[in-house]
Amino acid sequence: MNLNSISARDIAVSALKAQRTRINLIANNIANAETTRTPEGGAFRRQLAVFRGEHLQTPGTLRAARTGVSIQEIVEDTAPMRRVYDPSHPDAAEDGYVEYPNIDLAVEMVDLVSAQRSYDASVAVVVSDKRMTQKALEIIQP
Amino acid sequence: MAAFSGLNVADVLQHAMRVSAMDHRIIANNIANVDTPRFTPTELDFQATLRSAIGGQGRVALRKTQVRHLEAGHERAVLERLAVFSKNDYNKVDLEHEMASLAENTGRYTTYGSLLTKHFKQVKDLLTNIR
Numbered sequence: 409m410n411l412n413s414i415s416a417r418d419i420a421v422s423a424l425k426a427q428r429t430r431i432n433l434i435a436n437n438i439a440n441a442e443t444t445r446t447p448e449g450g451a452f453r454r455q456l457a458v459f460r461g462e463h464l465q466t467p468g469t470l471r472a473a474r475t476g477v478s479i480q481e482i483v484e485d486t487a488p489m490r491r492v493y494d495p496s497h498p499d500a501a502e503d504g505y506v507e508y509p510n511i512d513l514a515v516e517m518v519d520l521v522s523a524q525r526s527y528d529a530s531v532a533v534v535v536s537d538k539r540m541t542q543k544a545l546e547i548i549q550p
Numbered sequence: 551m552a553a554f555s556g557l558n559v560a561d562v563l564q565h566a567m568r569v570s571a572m573d574h575r576i577i578a579n580n581i582a583n584v585d586t587p588r589f590t591p592t593e594l595d596f597q598a599t600l601r602s603a604i605g606g607q608g609r610v611a612l613r614k615t616q617v618r619h620l621e622a623g624h625e626r627a628v629l630e631r632l633a634v635f636s637k638n639d640y641n642k643v644d645l646e647h648e649m650a651s652l653a654e655n656t657g658r659y660t661t662y663g664s665l666l667t668k669h670f671k672q673v674k675d676l677l678t679n680i681r
Contacts, residue, residue, distance in 0.1 A: 416571075416578035423582030430585075461583035475575075477582045526584050529645060533578045536656040540574065543663035544567070547670065 420533040422476030427527040429479050430457045434520045441511045444499045451499075452509040454485035485510055562604065563666045569600045570659040577652050580643055587639035591648070596658075 433455050443452040460480035487510040495504035573594040580591040636642045 416575045419575060419578040419582050423584075426582075427585075459583070459586040461579075461586035461589050475579050475582075477586055522585070525645075529581050529584060529649065530578075532649065533581055533652060536652055537574065537578070539656055540571070540659045540663075543660045547663060547667050549667075 415537070417534055417537045419476040420530045420537065422478060423530040424527060424534075426457070426459060426477045426479050427523050427530065430523045431520065431527070433457055433482065434516050434523065437509075437511050438513065438516050441509055441513060441516075443509060444497075444506060451489055451507045452511075453489075454487070454509060454511045456483050456485055458483055557604070559669050560666060563662050563669065565603045566600055567659060567662045567666070569594070569596060569603055570655055570662060572599070573655050574652075574659065577648055577655060580648050581645070581652070583641075584643045584645055584648075585641070587641055590642045591644075593651075 437454050440452040446452050458480045459477055461477040489507040489510050491505045492508055493504055494500055494506045497506045500506045573596060576592055576594050583589040583591075635644070
């Protein structure tokens with residue numbers, strides 16, 4: 409694959425998509441912070457996106473690789489569930505403890521801000537790419 | 551820029567814009583991978599790449615005036631950045647640095663674009679006055 413065949417905009421858009429998915433997962437985690445029942449059984453588990461990226465070029469050569477960033481997989485956080493003593497809860501175990509999702513709202517909010525900043529950075533790339541294209545088009549204007 | 555003397559202005563500017571567009575892609579890729587674990591950003595040596603792009607076209611033979619000069623067309627144009635820090639996931643992208651490079655490179659590209667537009671306008675003016 410030639411370097412010229414991949415546009416900077418495509419790379420930026422791949423990042424926008426990946427960050428958007430990450431934001432969606434965070435929204436879902438926040439929405440399910442108190443969910444004790446899931447189709448798989450048990451409480452909801454925090455979901456995380458695993459990003460996979462590659463260098464545009466292998467250092468030292470002009471050979472281009474697959475570029476941009478993509479979400480390789482979505483994994484579940486293996487951290488222990490939050491246990492709350494509430495014997496009257498219908499999902500309480502015999503010892504009176506209810507398992508709540510392993511979601512910390514503070515962590516989710518910090519992740520959200522981080523994802524938003526990364527999204528903004530890629531938007532800046534798209535904007536500057538647009539400016540550059542406009543400038544290139546100006547050359548052929550009479 | 552003395553090495554480029556005797557070259558057509560439009561050719562040099564065209565190559566410069568192409569190299570700048572290449573740099574833009576590399577910066578975009580670094581920014582896209584700001585959250586990718588174990589990612590090390592790459593960086594383009596603008597001068598070296600421009601020199602090798604012009605030399606590679608066979609339009610000008612680069613002269614080695616110093617021992618340290620590299621052979622044209624064999625230059626390591628893309629370098630792995632020597633990062634001084636890394637995040638917990640071994641990602642070495644410095645977003646501030648990338649945004650600054652992005653702004654710088656966009657400015658460079660638009661300047662070359664303006665110069666090329668100006669150059670063609672001059673040629674056109676010249677042709678109009680001949681008639």
